[in-house]
């Protein structure tokens with residue numbers, strides 16, 4: 015098979031897997047509530063309102079597996095979703111950061127929970143850092159990327175809401191974000207461009223997420 019055919023095959027297999035069982039498992043407000051580390055995990059993080067819930071819904075083809083919220087910064091928990099029957103891996107919806115007016119205590123608690131999870135979680139295979147296409151990287155994103163570098167958790171930078179800006183603007187943002195990602199040891203060089211609204215980049219990201227969780231040969235198994 016040529017490369018394009020192979021990618022098409024992987025994307026189809028990925029869509030099939032995500033169209034099967036995807037189920038909310040639990041919310042962990044503290045580390046002691048984490049589920050047993052029995053399967054690989056892929057975590058998603060980003061600023062509040064970046065489009066994390068929408069992206070999770072688009073990847074899993076669900077309307078509301080992760081609630082798209084109108085009140086940003088409310089959830090301060092790690093939310094676990096299981097994929098596959100039996101469970102093959104988990105998606106982890108991490109609490110949004112960078113929300114305005116959060117009391118220092120809340121920010122401290124967020125940092126501790128996230129840092130401890132990132133550092134101590136053996137089954138955490140990959141992280142996705144979501145960034146709004148219109149805004150590019152903000153200091154809070156850079157801080158998150160630094161945390162991931164330090165925890166030695168590899169991550170993909172995913173631009174969201176790509177439908178909201180012009181192609182020329184989008185190209186500029188992709189180039190700027192890619193240039194910065196290159197300087198981070200744990201970041202993938204390739205930037206994903208997505209729109210949960212229009213479905214752009216979703217099929218490819220599905221395949222990438224499953225490959226991160228299960229390894230390169232997963233579609234042939």
Ligand SMILES: Nc1nc2c(ncn2[C@@H]2O[C@H](COP(=O)(O)OP(=O)(O)O)[C@@H](O)[C@H]2O)c(=O)[nH]1
Nearest residue numbers: 062063064065066067068082083175209210211
């Ligand atoms: N146009 C557009 N809007 C989006 C997209 N993804 C999310 N949104 C909107 O952005 C807002 C925040 O989305 P949400 O998924 O709740 O963000 P979260 O706080 O990161 O979970 C909502 O009003 C969504 O409808 C997208 O791809 N395109």
Ligand SMILES: [Mg+2]
Nearest residue numbers: 067081082083
């Ligand atoms: Mg959300």
